[in-house]
Amino acid sequence: MPGVTLNTNETYLCSTFQLDLQDTHYLLEFEALADAKHIHHIILFGCDEPGNDAKVWDCGEMTAEKNSEYQQSPVCKNNPEIIFSWGKNAPKLELPEGVGYPVGGRTKNQNLILQIHYMHEEPKEDYSGLRIVSTIVPQPRTAATLLIVTGGTVKAHSTVDFEAACVLDEPIVMHPFAFRVHTHSHGVNVGGYIVNENAMTKKDEWFLIGERNPQLSQMFAPVSNKSAIIQPGDIIASRCTMKNDENHDITVGSSGADEMCNFYIYYMVEGTQTLKDNTCYSPGYPEYRWSTSAGLNNIPKHH
Structure with a gap:
């Protein structure tokens, strides 16, 4: 500046x-x-x-x-x-x-x-x-970012999850190598996943990209599995656990008194073609849930 x-x-x-x-x-x-x-x-x-x-x-x-x-x-x-x-x-x-x-x-x-x-x-x-x-x-390889972000409200004296999920519908193969989480003071844990449906069992299979306490330094950390890939048809999902001990509701917004739920994926591709649409958004809790809004199952439990 x-x-x-x-x-x-x-x-x-x-x-x-x-x-x-x-x-x-x-x-x-x-x-x-x-x-x-x-x-x-x-x-x-x-x-x-x-x-x-x-x-x-x-x-x-x-x-x-x-x-x-x-x-x-x-x-x-x-x-x-x-x-x-x-x-x-x-x-x-x-x-x-x-x-x-x-x-x-x-x-x-x-x-x-x-x-x-x-x-x-x-x-x-x-x-x-x-x-x-x-x-x-x-x-030889090109880097780009994908932001998964939600809206949402966490009511006074409650703990809820802000969730989002989007299908990769562009003809590229993404190799995630780093992730970053961002919330304000009410975020407890933020995680991102690759989700595939098992055609035989109809059960969703979840592969962790990374998760982190957003109250720690908000660095780009290495992904959990460096050989993970995201292919067309895969679902990319994120979840922010929010805990509100205050006497009033907290809603997503831009000031420090509001909340945010952001999961960034840094990925690379062979060659030069990266995502045209680089943001995945959901309205968050209470409007949006993985199980009802996205029809996902076999959802990972909180650690």
């Missing part, structure tokens, strides 16, 4: 970095230069056109409190793509050998957008950001 200051709490700011339009760059490594004491999260987006031409703008589209210092606009004009995300002082992420995230050149990501969610006022100039390692040498 170019020395931003803030006079409000819970502010999302974005800044654009225009890329080299001649050469494609392959991103290999990401490290946050930030402190979780005052920053809730950082997300690096790729997009064709930024949501605003200003050097810095307010990109908290869901926040109720408007920040008069900065113009308010979305992150991207259309189709934002999450490249990296960070929270709770997570360590750096290095992509596997021979894997790169292509940006610039003739890719759809002509701009990198840095989004920072600041918790509090920032009277001193803030220069938080990311350190990125890249190369112009083409990599």
Whole structure:
């Protein structure tokens, strides 16, 4: 960030970095230069056109409190793509050998957008950001992310699951290599799965991609099974267990007092074709359940 200051709490700011339009760059490594004491999260987006031409703008589209210092606009004009995300002082992420995230050149990501969610006022100039390692040498495998996200409400003094499931209906084979979870303070556990129906028994078979306590550092962690693949027709599912000990209901939203249920999958493909649709969404509890809404069975018990 170019020395931003803030006079409000819970502010999302974005800044654009225009890329080299001649050469494609392959991103290999990401490290946050930030402190979780005052920053809730950082997300690096790729997009064709930024949501605003200003050097810095307010990109908290869901926040109720408007920040008069900065113009308010979305992150991207259309189709934002999450490249990296960070929270709770997570360590750096290095992509596997021979894997790169292509940006610039003739890719759809002509701009990198840095989004920072600041918790509090920032009277001193803030220069938080990311350190990125890249190369112009083409990599044999291409990296991309898939975000599984829910809405939902957890009532006062209750524990519920926010669940989502989507079918892979594009002609690609995904090799997941890392995952990341994100909730606010009520998240207890977040897990992601690959689900196949056994044609003989009609029972669903569940394969864990990864699970993690979201109150730990919100790093991209290695998947449980590095040889796992996701093929067309497979179901990708996530579950966030939420515990609310407060005297009021908590609903998904963008402020720290609200909740979020996000499961990110970092995957690679042979060649260059990645998912066109990079988000899987459900309305969450109480509207959406794996068993009724998605017709899934043999559901894994909580650990």
